[in-house]
Amino acid sequence: MCLGIPGCIVSIVDADAMLASVDVSGVRRTVDVVCVAEPGRSLDELVGAWVLVHVGFAMSLIDEEEAAATLKVLHEIGEAQSEIEAMRTGSVEPFHPSTTH
Amino acid sequence: MRYVDEFRDPALARGLIREIGAIAARMERGRDRPFAIMEVCGGHTHAIFRYGLEDLLPDVIEFVHGPGCPVCVLPMGRVDDCVAIAERPEVIFATFGDAMRVPGSRKSLLAAKADGADVRMVYSPLDALALARRNPDREVVFFGLGFETTMPSTALTVLRAAREGVTNFSVFCNHITIIPTLRALLEKPDLGIDAFIGPGHVSMVIGMAPYRFIAEEFGKPMVVSGFEPIDLLQSLLMVLRQLEEGRAAIENQYARVVPDAGNPQAMGAVDEVYELRPTFEWRGLGSIAQSGVRLREPYAQFDAERRFAVPEVQVADPAACRCGEVLTGQMKPWACPMFGTACTPEAPLGALMVSSEGSCAAYYQYGGMRQPHLEGVA
Amino acid sequence: MNSLFLPPGRVARRALPKSVTLAHGGGGTAMRDLIDEIFVSAFSERPVALEDQARIDLAALAGQGDRLAFTTDGFVVDPLFFPGGDIGKLAVCGTINDLAVGGARPVALSCAAIIEEGLPVETLRAVAQSMAEAALAAGVPIVTGDTKVVARGACDKLFLTTTGVGVVRAGLEIGIGRARPGDVIVVNGQLGDHGAAILNARGDLALEAAIESDCAPLHDIIDALIAAAPGVRSMRDATRGGVAAVLNELAEASGVGVRVRETDTPVRADVQGFCEILGLDPLYLANEGKFVAVVPPEQAESALAALRGHPLGQGATAIGIVTDGRPGRVVMETRFGGERIVDMLVGDQLPRIC
Known part of the structure; x- marks a missing residue:
């Protein structure tokens, strides 16, 4: 359900029609930015913003701070685990993807 | 790709998988059945298979693939x-x-x-x-x-x-709309679901509030999740922590995309253009009011x-289909007598074999590697 | 079959109209003019044949190997022109590649063109020119051919069929059923470019990307591979169905398991982005200049070095190994160490949007 992908707004295509160009890894698509535009502010302020694109619509402004906070938590989980492992075994065990089955 | 690659980093998976394993080991004692965690959204189902996440998890954790594939549930x-x-x-x-x-x-x-x-x-x-x-x-x-x-x-x-x-x-x-369907699921007396992984992209539109009843009325935890493998593992960990601590809350793992309030402009357009139908039919689930x-x-x-005048003919689901039971976690896809025989992606009989996001199609195509059914299926 | 080529000096006297009409398929002077003007002028470097068939000296062929390889392929691509190629280049490269992956050195090609009436003559001229250039660059001549014109709607603009003959080197045994456990599976570069380029060029999805088809003749790089890894067991160009289809055919025909690593399957960043937007898997996208080769483990390193030393193989990697796992099953080890089955698709891959 609902394939969505992060992209960066690179230019405003038509301010009156609320259309902007979004770049996803070098692939561009014109998208509707009504849902991420702040009423009363110039669309130009959106250039450089990262948005979640779904079927040609920017549906959410990606919150850089929240992303960083999530990653920080993830790194802490990793580090805490490494420490526990280190205490238990005296060394940090490398991660081996399973190769059997 | 920014906001994608970071959340596909195997190095981050290591800590998560160990932590999940540790909680599962603590909680496993005295349990006679696995923890059934329903990922509501077909996009999550797809990611679970695409990245082979089931292989990485302890046996005591089982994903139940929910009804969130709009293509599959179309009657x-x-x-x-x-x-x-x-x-x-x-x-x-x-x-x-x-x-x-x-x-x-x-x-x-x-x-x-x-x-x-x-x-x-x-x-x-x-x-x-x-x-x-x-x-x-x-x-x-x-x-x-x-x-x-x-x-x-x-x-x-x-x-x-x-x-x-x-x-x-x-x-x-x-x-x-997913909310009435979740309620209908939760009201089933024999529902075997312990917790939910919530649909991230639905939530960026509707926000977090509409899910409250799941925790408040039904006492089930839910974590709204992103779609990358690290997102899913982290959400699973958050769900397990709630279960271990005996809590039931609606939490947001996907805060980089999902604001608590959702998207007011998007909801405004939805309210302006649509009204609820008294009832709508779902393949495999039957009619659900206001859905x-x-x-x-x-x-x-x-x-x-x-x-255009449309025929509006109601066509019953094939009687042999057990999609409803699979959707509600009461039956595994491969336990259905039609699976892989009368019902294949080439000639799907039931809803869940229809789209690659349907759980039966996903099992058939990608194959949960630890499921025995594949031995019989070419 | 009509000969494409007329004796030197017989050039078209009447100017061609803007579009091809049914008269050009009628066997009269209009057809002769079209063939002279379009094909002869494009392929004029080659010796000309007055006969209904090209004739190839057997003794010269016999010196090059011990078996004749013979293959044919139809080309119906839409659009006719796309970034990185066109139907003409595709028709030349595709058939050369079908010969080359069997271990054959391509000798000559034929080309049959089915033309929809109304096709602009300039379009046909551009396609013929492109074929001539591709054939010249590859060193494989187009020696005979045919044209037919059909009523509007009876075909889509232009269909080409090329047939090729080649000679298989003596002693070389290459086959899809010859892979053995332990063998290494290599590809000569990034996957999915052609499929993404075509989908993008159709314009229906309104995406903009600078993705070019990888359309290229592979006989030269395959020569280099065979020289470096004479024990090569199997080769296939990864066209329709992509690398996933080739791996499945390999596993099935050889009665082996195949194990590939996700982190070792090379995909360009923009092709990956294209796939993310549309929910596609690059492993199933078509390639026109990529092939899969199975080499014995002791020759894997020299095979990779040879591929990487060629302009068409700079992105070559070992993507996986042949195993004694369940015969016919292709397993991908995901970047997390999880596993999934890489199955054949039921039909075309459709963009997965909701």
Whole structure:
């Protein structure tokens, strides 16, 4: 359900029609930015913003701070685990993807 | 890719998998059945299979693949209606790619196209509107399909068409809403689900509040999750922590995309354009009250159902199908007697074999490596 | 079959109209003019044949190997022109590649063109020119051919069929059923470019990307591979169905398991982005200048070095190994160490949007 992908707004295509160009890894698509535009502010302020694109619509402004906070938590989980492992075994065990089955 | 690659980093998976393993080991004692965690959304189901996440988890954790695939739950009668519209000579029928193979009782859109219907695959409803502009002498009908994520895009396209005065564009509206369906699931007395992983992209539209009843009335934890493998593992960990601590809360793992309040502009467009239908039929689940929407009266001219007489025939699901039980976690896909024999992705019988996001199709194609059923399936 | 080529000096006297008409398929002077003007002028470097068939000296062929390889392929691509190629280049490269992956050195090609009436003559001229250039660059001549014109709607603009003959080197045994457990599976570069380029060029999805088809003749790089890894067991160009289809055919025909690593399957960033937007898997996208080769483990390193030393193989990698796992099953090890089955698709891959 609902394939969505992060992209960066690179230019405003038509301010009156609320259309902007979004770049996803070098692939561009014109998208509707009504849902991420702040009423009363110039669309130009959106250039450089990262948005979640779904079927040609920017549906959410990606919150850089929240992303960083999530990653920080993830790194802490990793580090805490490494420490526990280190205490238990005296060394940090490398991660081996399973190769059997 | 920014905001994608970071959340596919195997190094981050290591800590998560160990932590999940540790909680599972503590909680496993004295349990006679696995923890059943339903991922509501088909996009999550797809990611679980795509990245082989089930292999990495302890046996005591089991994903139950939920009803969140709008293509899968579309009833046959609606597909028949859609084929009937597509076959009208004046119509250009515009659809998302994955809806083209869904079988109706007569045929799929792909088969209708082969028989001469003008069916076009589009990426966006905006592209369907552009087709209407380019073909003023034809009727362009867009197959509006999807949950709350996709609902605003169709609504905004209708509003755009109204503003531009495009008169040859309409929507065959099959948009559905996930909340009543979750409630219907939770009200089943024998539901074997311990917790939910919530649909991230639906939530960026509707926000977190609509899920509260899941924790408050039914005492089940839910974590709204992103779609990358690290997102899913972290959400699973958050769910397990709630279960271990005996809590039931609605938490947000996907805060980079999902604001608590959702998207007011998107919801505004949804409220403006749609009204709830008294009831809507889901393949495999039956009729669910207030689970579908249609266009409001002021937008009637954009409603394909009002514009073209559709047969509106109700077609019962094949009796042998056990999709409902699979959807509610009471049966594993491979336990269905039809699985891999009468029902395959090539000739799907039941809803869940239809789209690659359907849990049966996902099992069949990607194969949960630890499931025994595959030995019998080529 | 009609000979494409007329004796030197017989050039078209009448100017061609803007579009091809049914008269050009009628066997009269209009057809002769079209053939002279379009094909002869494009392929004029080659010796000309007055006969209904090209004749190839057997003794010269016999010196090059011990078996004749013979293959044919139809080309129906839409659009006719796309970034990185066109139907003409595709028709030349495709058939050369079908010969080359069997271990054959391509000798000559034929080309049959089915033309929809109304096709602009300039379009046909551009396609013929492109074929001539591709054939010249590859060193494989187009020696005979045919044209037919059909009524509007009876075909889509232009269909080409090329047939090729080649000679298989003596002693070389290459086959899809010859892979053995332990063998290494290599590809000569990034996957999915052609499929993404075509989908993008159709324009239906309104995406903008600078993705070019990888369309290229592979006989030269395959020569280099065979020289470096004479024990090469199997080769296939990864066209329709992509690398996933080739791996499945390999596993099935050889009665082996195949194990590939996700982190070792090379995909360009923009092709990956294209796939993310549309929910596609690059492993199933078509390639026109990529092939899969199975080499014995002791020759894997020299095979990779040879591939990487060639302009068409700079992105070559070992993507996986042949195993004694369940015969016919292709397993991908995901970047997390999880596993999934890489199955054949039922039909075309459709963009997965909702």
